[in-house]
Amino acid sequence: QSALTQPPSVSGSPGQSVTISCTGTSSDVGSYIRVSWYQQPPGTAPKLMIYDVNNRPSGVPDRFSGSKSGNTASLTISGLQAEDEADYYCSSYTSSSNGVIFGGGTKLTVL
Amino acid sequence: EVHLLESGGDLVQPGGSLRLSCAASGFTFSSYAMSWVRQAPGKGLEWVSVIGGGGGPTYYAASVKGRFTISRDNSKNTLYLQMGNLRAEDTAVYYCARGASGGWYFFDYWGQGTLVTVSS
Numbered sequence: 001q002s003a004l005t006q007p008p009s010v011s012g013s014p015g016q017s018v019t020i021s022c023t024g025t026s027s028d029v030g031s032y033i034r035v036s037w038y039q040q041p042p043g044t045a046p047k048l049m050i051y052d053v054n055n056r057p058s059g060v061p062d063r064f065s066g067s068k069s070g071n072t073a074s075l076t077i078s079g080l081q082a083e084d085e086a087d088y089y090c091s092s093y094t095s096s097s098n099g100v101i102f103g104g105g106t107k108l109t110v111l
Numbered sequence: 112e113v114h115l116l117e118s119g120g121d122l123v124q125p126g127g128s129l130r131l132s133c134a135a136s137g138f139t140f141s142s143y144a145m146s147w148v149r150q151a152p153g154k155g156l157e158w159v160s161v162i163g164g165g166g167g168p169t170y171y172a173a174s175v176k177g178r179f180t181i182s183r184d185n186s187k188n189t190l191y192l193q194m195g196n197l198r199a200e201d202t203a204v205y206y207c208a209r210g211a212s213g214g215w216y217f218f219d220y221w222g223q224g225t226l227v228t229v230s231s
Contacts, residue, residue: 003155036217038156045206045221046148046156057219089156093216098170100146100158100216 004029004090004103011109017078020106022090023071028101030071034093037066037075040105041086049088050075077108085110113137113220115207120225127197127229133190133207133222141165141185144215147192149203150224159205160192161215175201197229
């Protein structure tokens, strides 16, 4: 099964907002709220930022928000800060394998 | 504090075998599903396998099914991944990750990873 589709890169200036899309199919994103987002700075392990489409774990700033429409989920980061520069990955439960499928990742550059 | 520490990564020849371990601490290990997630050099994340808190059920990605076996020893708070018939495309950093209490399909804690290199 192919990975979820994310744009390879996005960028924004400090203080601006950016949105990263994540497109799947009716076997994953389109049929479940089980969509998550992870942040991975270079050389580090991933960190959970959003789960179940739009929920933030304790400690994640409210500048990070998630949404979903049809087969596409989105992560929006408002009030961009230099520390937000990282790779971002979406993931979803998939009924195809009763497992998890990740997106290809999006590199966020803060200009 | 939750802590996950992987070990066992090594250089192995194609067709060879390797067992990875993940030592867990700071939480009731048997209460959580655990997964392995891998990341090839310079590439994205790929989920590999999951095991329920009590040792079952287990599920695998199609790319490793029949070659890898996930298991756990709750008395030792340790997760394992037995890897067989290894291929060059299995080269990656392997992370163990805890499935959240709200759903095993998202991962609230990750280890730092262990590198597996498959090459002759």
